[in-house]
Amino acid sequence: MKLKFTKMHGAGNDFVVIDAVNQHINFTPAQWKALGDRRFGIGADQMLVVEKSHTDGVDFRYRIYNADGGEVEQCGNGSRAFVKFVVDKGLTTKRAIKVETMCGIIEPVLESDGSITVDMGLAILAPDQVPFDSSQLSGEIQGADTLWPLEIHGRRTLFSVVSMGNPHAVQVVDDVDTAPVLIDGPAIEHHPRFPKRVNAGFMQIVDRHQIKLRVFERGAGETLACGTGACAAVVAGIRRGLLDTPVKVDTRGGQLSIAWEGNGNAVKLSGPAVTVFEGEIDMDNLTN
């Protein structure tokens, strides 16, 4: 089978985007993994699939597969790429689009200056819904947040746990450039207290409206930017009393902007979405 795809990125978090409105897609996890492979496939942090929604009043369904082939709930940078894709391909003429994801409906808007802002919905803060197993742990209170102590490679590390539909564990570090992201990231991702694994965020506070952030993503490794990771870090930083909305998030691939007015309000994410090239791949040539 020949598959048409578009290669895109949002602040260097890169995607293979597939139109499943006009193509029939039914791939195995091994095929998704093969597509995402940077040597044997196209290469991407995530594969994004654009489908028609069957829910009234909802424009599209958006499915997300990590580079390891697993389907996941949410992808913030991908949601901006998604909007650019459906508008550029003429799949919609709307500028405010309702999109169904595995964890609910998000509402991205293409602004008149071409930038894309996504209403990512509410942050989920109850540990068991992240999901995070906090049994027999005593958390430390900081501001309105509870920090959970976990032992990572013999060091006691304090985490905020936040779900943006997908799970995040955020820690504050002095310097993101020297933080042990590649060493501790896998240990945090697979820590037994996160039953669905977790995305591991390392946040350096620059000032009350700016952070630097690196994220070791579940199922993808360290990426150049993580949209939901940026949302989770800013929510954690505001709850801890370290940040005030809005917050600029500097990642290794570019800058994202996050606004959050506190409990009961949706998290808003803005940032770039870029098309790199279009292609076609013969699925039969993939090694899986």
Ligand SMILES: N[C@@H](CCC[C@H](N)C(=O)O)C(=O)O
């Ligand atoms: N890059 C993403 C998040 C993609 C999913 C994540 N790796 C997970 O497994 O939850 C973003 O921009 O949010």
